[in-house]
Amino acid sequence: MRFGVLRFPGSCDEVDALTACERVADARIIWHGDTDLAGVDAVVVPGGFSYGDYLRVGSIARFAPAMERVLEFAAAGGPVLGICNGFQVLCEAGLLPGALLPNVGLRFLCRQVGIEVADAETEWTRACDRGDVLSIPVKHTTGRWFAPPDLLDAVESNGQVVFRYAEGENPNGSLNDVAGVRNERGNVVGLMPHPEHAVDPLTGSADGLRLFESAVRSLAIA
Amino acid sequence: MIARVLIKPKDGILDPQGKAVERALPTLGVERVSDVRVGRMVELRYEDREELEGLCEKLLVNPLIEDYEIEELG
Numbered sequence: 121m122r123f124g125v126l127r128f129p130g131s132c133d134e135v136d137a138l139t140a141c142e143r144v145a146d147a148r149i150i151w152h153g154d155t156d157l158a159g160v161d162a163v164v165v166p167g168g169f170s171y172g173d174y175l176r177v178g179s180i181a182r183f184a185p186a187m188e189r190v191l192e193f194a195a196a197g198g199p200v201l202g203i204c205n206g207f208q209v210l211c212e213a214g215l216l217p218g219a220l221l222p223n224v225g226l227r228f229l230c231r232q233v234g235i236e237v238a239d240a241e242t243e244w245t246r247a248c249d250r251g252d253v254l255s256i257p258v259k260h261t262t263g264r265w266f267a268p269p270d271l272l273d274a275v276e277s278n279g280q281v282v283f284r285y286a287e288g289e290n291p292n293g294s295l296n297d298v299a300g301v302r303n304e305r306g307n308v309v310g311l312m313p314h315p316e317h318a319v320d321p322l323t324g325s326a327d328g329l330r331l332f333e334s335a336v337r338s339l340a341i342a
Numbered sequence: 343m344i345a346r347v348l349i350k351p352k353d354g355i356l357d358p359q360g361k362a363v364e365r366a367l368p369t370l371g372v373e374r375v376s377d378v379r380v381g382r383m384v385e386l387r388y389e390d391r392e393e394l395e396g397l398c399e400k401l402l403v404n405p406l407i408e409d410y411e412i413e414e415l416g
Contacts, residue, residue: 175382175401219404221407224356224358225358267406271406293356
């Protein structure tokens with residue numbers, strides 16, 4: 121099994137994401153200008169500042185040639201994970217519900233948070249149990265997940281919230297403590313915290329590895 | 343033709359940037375300014391109004407969180 125990790129101009133977490141993927145399977149980088157995904161089995165859209173975050177976070181990356189292929193890949197049921205800026209890109213691309221707004225406190229946040237697994241049935245959480253609390257860092261300025269009331273109701277009633285910040289740990293003012301969501305089908309997941317930075321006990325937690333293990337398990341089932 | 347696309351956070355959406363500006367006003371002695379909202383302005387040259395509106399919906403604006411208006415400068 122092979123992961124593909126996208127790299128945009130301005131990405132900065134793609135090497136950590138690649139390293140995290142390589143702990144559980146093969147992985148390769150996919151350049152944003154590539155017009156095919158080189159036959160990978162799962163795609164990670166990593167964090168960073170794609171295209172300098174110009175205009176609106178994630179808005180320009182959405183139109184990269186490789187992203188057009190990711191849209192097709194996701195529509196065909198392929199597993200796609202968006203982390204931080206990657207989450208913002210997937211929301212802008214319409215693959216995931218909602219939008220990310222500046223943190224309520226306007227400050228850049230970099231800290232370890234607990235996130236509770238609200239849905240352990242997705243392609244990216246299968247190796248977790250519902251209710252597990254994972255210790256994973258956040259580092260962002262624009263991480264306040266938002267959806268207008270109708271969309272929020274739909275997301276909640278469809279059970280599309282995959283991760284919530286543990287009680288009292290919502291760092292950015294996200295609605296309903298949402299840290300990550302999925303599409304209706306469950307093959308596309310996005311979250312603001314960085315599982316790829318939590319894959320070795322040396323850096324404080326290896327909980328993030330479970331998302332990558334989940335994808336491997338999902339593909340083994342399929 | 344030249345136009346300005348004025349983009350601002352939708353009403354009701356918390357705009358921490360606007361709030362930060364507003365909180366700075368008293369230190370300047372400005373007391374009669376309130377409800378500050380910070381948005382973006384994109385100035386561009388265009389030929390077709392319909393194409394411009396399409397561009398706004400597709401790229402310049404995220405309609406989930408932002409409202410916009412087009413100001414034609416001729």
